[in-house]
């Protein structure tokens with residue numbers, strides 16, 4: 127069993143294994159027999175999805191990733207309908223969920239709660255794994271996993287992520303996806319990061335300290351057009367207005383930090399455009415038709431990567447890899 131509270135849960139070996147497994151799952155799931163094989167792997171397992179902050183993709187992809195493996199799910203998405211309104215503590219609520227299920231996937235508007243849940247598990251007789259599906263402004267480790275998988279797939283025939291120049295743009299101050307993805311970059315060789323944001327939304331000192339201590343090369347700039355031609359990938363993010371404390375978003379103009387036809391013309395022909403979604407105006411919908419637009423595939427990759435993660439947590443990875451290697455469920 128292992129918790130996924132932050133990106134510390136993964137090293138390069140684990141990342142490579144998860145990417146390989148996600149691809150195996152994708153191939154096996156292509157046929158009806160393959161899907162049935164996956165569904166009978168974990169039918170005795172149950173998962174709790176505890177999402178007290180809005181979510182579309184992470185919730186649905188986790189839910190459906192569970193179902194791909196036959197894991198049954200229950201959910202609480204609104205704290206108003208749980209006993210926390212009667213004054214039950216967070217710890218007691220989590221302990222209660224753990225009494226009924228084998229895994230808790232959780233998202234909270236505030237940082238630190240997934241870590242608290244994992245710490246609680248070390249003190250009770252029937253601990254279950256905790257997966258952090260987004261902890262306030264802090265971390266979003268499973269998003270970073272699917273981002274890594276999408277980058278690896280995109281650069282498959284160019285030697286993978288090692289040696290690439292990757293831009294990250296938008297509200298870098300409050301975006302947890304950028305924080306988590308930046309941290310995973312310490313497992314790749316010769317990666318250069320280019321952070322593109324207005325001064326008000328620059329990366330926070332903790333990311334700089336992390337990059338410095340891991341000797342990851344990075345630059346920060348407010349000028350997208352100067353750096354666009356050198357990027358192998360650009361990871362675009364939206365304004366994180368839900369984290370406003372005093373209406374900060376209203377005072378920042380992100381219109382120079384967006385992708386449209388003019389930017390497409392300046393990008394490398396084989397560059398990759400990613401976005402964790404949901405998007406605001408930072409990627410024009412007409413960009414979707416460009417072959418470099420990877421965000422819809424990235425979204426679907428999220429489900430396969432979460433299947434890979436769940437299969438690893440419940441020790442079903444070998445069965446999937448074997449089925450894939452032996453081509454048991456391939457289309458003819």
Ligand code: NCD
Pocket residue numbers: 183184260266269302303363364402403404
């Ligand atoms: C991200 C999140 O929730 O942090 N969304 C997601 O999980 N796909 C990014 C965002 O909301 O901007």
